[in-house]
């Protein structure tokens with residue numbers, strides 16, 4: 001007997017339905033692996049705009065073996081990722097283009113399917129659960145620093161610069177005139193490089209605790225010929241002890257930090273009197289039960305176990321906030337505790353994230 005009948009909190013007591021839920025995840029695991037394969041083998045790209053295709057045609061276009069291609073096509077149609085047009089012919093629907101074909105599109109998803117990388121993450125979890133210690137982003141190796149890169153560039157060029165920065169009090173004017181800016185937890189550097197490109201009069205510092213991320217961004221800054229960006233391999237808690245920055249950003253990273261309070265205190269010290277700190281963090285509510293209607297909630301806890309909370313637990317005594325941990329209540333409490341008095345939430349109609357503008 002279940003304790004309540006609310007479908008958001010109760011699994012119900014129909015054993016067939018429960019079995020379907022369980023096996024549906026097993027099916028999802030396999031379909032995910034086949035999406036990874038289809039992306040790597042260029043199947044989706046080869047089908048884009050091609051109309052209905054049979055296995056022989058797709059095999060010829062991609063240089064793969066026809067019988068194996070046919071089974072993959074059937075699986076994709078069974079998974080409702082391809083239209084079945086009859087006579088063993090299959091078509092990629094228009095809705096798939098942004099998600100599975102166009103690697104430059106901000107909603108491109110096919111590149112996010114981890115494939116063999118998943119086995120490594122899973123293996124590490126055994127040790128994590130036993131010791132309580134997680135893995136930092138640096139432990140994810142050079143490959144890890146690239147994850148989500150296209151999406152981050154799209155967000156920087158389409159959202160951060162044209163939409164978000166202009167809505168912050170006085171920031172765009174300062175960046176145009178010449179400001180000193182830090183991106184703490186800069187990751188693959190999309191934001192710091194896009195800003196450096198857009199505001200040549202300003203000086204930018206990208207700071208990250210992962211040496212792989214720093215090396216990646218240094219390489220890209222050189223390729224882009226940017227002379228106004230400097231990279232530092234450092235912990236955010238080691239920001240300069242005196243007022244230095246006119247504008248400082250932390251995007252999607254406070255919840256990953258082992259010592260968020262120490263980093264926030266360092267941000268407070270290093271921000272000029274008239275400076276602005278801009279935060280992007282995962283949209284979540286303080287109480288677990290209030291998040292239960294989020295359609296991708298289980299996936300978010302998976303990201304947390306394999307990435308965010310793992311990073312935030314990667315030192316003894318790590319705060320371990322995790323993917324959904326820097327919710328508005330925690331954010332405001334930590335930010336005010338550091339001595340900041342101005343805390344404003346922005347609604348940029350981003351279903352995945354919340355944004356805050358913080359000043360002394």
Ligand SMILES: C[S@@+](CC[C@H](N)C(=O)[O-])C[C@H]1O[C@@H](n2cnc3c(N)ncnc32)[C@H](O)[C@@H]1O
Nearest residue numbers: 137185186187208209210235236251252253257
């Ligand atoms: C999810 S990534 C976000 C990267 C980037 N800001 C973005 O939005 O794409 C989190 C980054 O924070 C970095 N990080 C975690 N803890 C840090 C700390 N204490 N100081 C500096 N960087 C940190 C990680 O190395 C990682 O590159």
